[in-house]
Amino acid sequence: MSQYNMALSSADLNSDGQPGQIAYENTYQLQPSSKFRNDKVRAIVDRILAKHLAKDVTYTRERGIELAKKMCSEILPEVKALEFDRYKYVVDVFVGEYIGQGIRIGSRAVWDVSTDNFVSCTFSNSHLFAAAIVFGVYFE
Amino acid sequence: MISAEEVTDEEKQAKEAERLARIFHPPEINDIISEVITEVVGQQTYHYSKVGEWHGNITEQVLQRLVGLGKGFKWIVTCVIMQKAGAGLHASHSCYWDAKTDGSVTYTYDNRTTNVVVQVHGVSI
Secondary structure, eight states: OHHHHHHHHHHHBOTTSSBOOOOOOOOOOOSOSSOOOHHHHHHHHHHHHHHHOOTTOOOOHHHHHHHHHHHHHHHHHHHHHTOOTTEEEEEEEEEEEOSSOOEEEEEEEESOTTTOEEEEEEEEOSSEEEEEEEEEEEOO | OOOOOOOOHHHHHHHHHHHHHHSOOHHHHHHHHHHHHHHHTTTOOOOHHHHHHHHHHHHHHHHHHHHHTOOSEEEEEEEEEEEOSSOOEEEEEEEESOTTTOEEEEEEEEOSSEEEEEEEEEEEO
């Protein structure tokens, strides 16, 4: 009886008597039940880029700030709504003025290639460019 | 009955070190990025033929050193190298992850002709 009580108290309280961390059972799940689908995410990113960036849109500082924040904040909830199982997402959006300067944007990652993936889309006209990258990383 | 124990400074430091090993810790990552950029780009002038090489070297070396930290993290390194011509650049990111363990760092560097922005995202497994 006393051993059972001790087991209960050590699970629920840590040594200062404060509520401790809840211990979760194993899921025994090695692979996601629904994997990150590039085609579906690309459709979302393309649609949102096209919605905000018309062919003749020009660059101003305020517009650049607003576009970057808006596109970022719109892409994330739509990707979450696809409900891929146990995935974490990172959305990066770059918006810049184009005056003929050279620029290179790229990324590398160390992850599990069987579960994790990314989607990148770009837009450019004679005044500005935009690049959006969505990373989907499985939470093992 | 749980008895109170005296916790020494050493034990506190060991506990803190153990906690930091499990979470995303920006200062050590900032150090890694700044060392790599200074080594690869330094004060060199922007040239389109060198950018590919710089970009590859920066991302490769930052990634290798991050993996060398030995933490249980998946790392994503994004690098932007831009010629300084007075153009504006805006970067934003939004994330859906566990805020207690995961995090990101954005490091900017510039010399007379080049702007470099390196973003590191760390996602715990």
